Amino acid sequence: MKNIFSRPKSLKKAAFHYCAGCGHSITHRLIAEAIDELGIQDRAIGIPPAGCAVIAYNYFDVDMLEAPHGRGCAVATGMKRVLPDRIIFSYQGDGDLAAIGTAETMHAANRGENITVIFINNAVYGMTGGQMAPTTLLGQVSTTTPPGRSALLDGHPIHLSEILGQLPGTRYIERCAVNSPANITRAKRAIKKAFKCQMDGAGFSLVEILSQCPTNWKMTPVNACRWVTETMAKEFPLGVIKDLKAQAPTS
Amino acid sequence: MKGTIKIDGEFCKECLLCTTVCKNQNLRPAAELNSKGFHPIELKEDADCNGCALCAVVCPEVAIEVYRE
Numbered sequence: 001m002k003n004i005f006s007r008p009k010s011l012k013k014a015a016f017h018y019c020a021g022c023g024h025s026i027t028h029r030l031i032a033e034a035i036d037e038l039g040i041q042d043r044a045i046g047i048p049p050a051g052c053a054v055i056a057y058n059y060f061d062v063d064m065l066e067a068p069h070g071r072g073c074a075v076a077t078g079m080k081r082v083l084p085d086r087i088i089f090s091y092q093g094d095g096d097l098a099a100i101g102t103a104e105t106m107h108a109a110n111r112g113e114n115i116t117v118i119f120i121n122n123a124v125y126g127m128t129g130g131q132m133a134p135t136t137l138l139g140q141v142s143t144t145t146p147p148g149r150s151a152l153l154d155g156h157p158i159h160l161s162e163i164l165g166q167l168p169g170t171r172y173i174e175r176c177a178v179n180s181p182a183n184i185t186r187a188k189r190a191i192k193k194a195f196k197c198q199m200d201g202a203g204f205s206l207v208e209i210l211s212q213c214p215t216n217w218k219m220t221p222v223n224a225c226r227w228v229t230e231t232m233a234k235e236f237p238l239g240v241i242k243d244l245k246a247q248a249p250t251s
Numbered sequence: 252m253k254g255t256i257k258i259d260g261e262f263c264k265e266c267l268l269c270t271t272v273c274k275n276q277n278l279r280p281a282a283e284l285n286s287k288g289f290h291p292i293e294l295k296e297d298a299d300c301n302g303c304a305l306c307a308v309v310c311p312e313v314a315i316e317v318y319r320e
Contacts, residue, residue, distance in 0.1 A: 001254065001255065001302075001318035001319060001320055002318060002319055002320070003316060003317070004254075004304060004317050004318065005307040005316060006316045006317075007316075011313065015261070015312070016311070016312060018311065019264075020264035020265060020266035020289070020311070021264075021266035021311060022311055023311075024311075025311035025312060025313075026311050029311075029313050180272075180309070181272055181305045181308045181309055184308055184309060185308070214266075221266035221267065222266075222267055222268065222271055225268065225271075
């Protein structure tokens with residue numbers, strides 16, 4: 001029999017430290033598959049975030065450089081400008097990208113830096129124990145919003161992909177999920193397209209991934225996957241937010 | 252069987268996502284534990300696997316390899 005599915009070459013044979021059913025693990029595999037299929041393993045450089053994925057360099061078989069909390073896009077800017085032939089991707093969570101790193105992200109996007117950002121949105125601060133994040137849904141229970149997030153007290157969930165989509169510097173932004181085979185396939189296509197966007201020199205690309213966090217949502221992995229579709233995707237609709245890849249980059 | 256899968260029981264964390272996507276209900280947690288304390292997924296003896304690879308696509312731990320004729 002022929003092998004039709006196995007571990008991608010760019011993913012080391014190491015057991016993930018993530019919880020059972022975590023979306024990080026699936027996204028790691030999708031990125032590795034995209035790197036393999038585009039043949040860029042020898043020139044890809046990843047930037048892990050602060051957060052659950054902080055030791056992502058233990059899993060990817062590509063060069064990785066850890067950035068300070070939230071500064072992934074700033075570090076990526078420097079790396080891309082010094083090494084323009086490399087494919088630079090920053091892997092950041094919602095606490096990293098949408099809270100502490102908002103300024104760096106917004107300005108890198110606005111400058112139209114030719115980098116790729118993978119934005120993991122799981123609606124909580126995962127590593128520190130499930131506190132409210134900027135992306136926490138209204139009414140969602142977290143350790144710092146025990147009665148549920150209230151708009152009056154805590155504000156509304158931030159839609160960073162839509163905000164970035166308004167900036168003229170951004171080229172390609174899509175929101176995906178990794179909770180079902182169909183969504184996983186779509187997410188992989190989006191990640192590949194984002195890398196391709198950078199390889200063509202088109203400019204800033206970002207893929208937001210709605211990622212299940214069974215542990216901090218206090219759900220089983222199967223229920224967490226269901227919750228992504230039934231609740232989370234209502235607040236953060238899936239699909240392409242911006243795609244100007246076909247247009248020539250502004251000089 | 253048109254296809255089959257190979258499961259690395261040491262990688263499995265028993266999230267059960269694969270069991271929900273298998274159209275033929277071929278997968279179940281094993282009776283014994285792995286070194287992490289999970290019941291790793293195994294292929295049933297009477298499994299009718301067609302090698303669709305949906306289990307491998309959703310597997311967060313990349314614990315499943317798929318083979319097809």
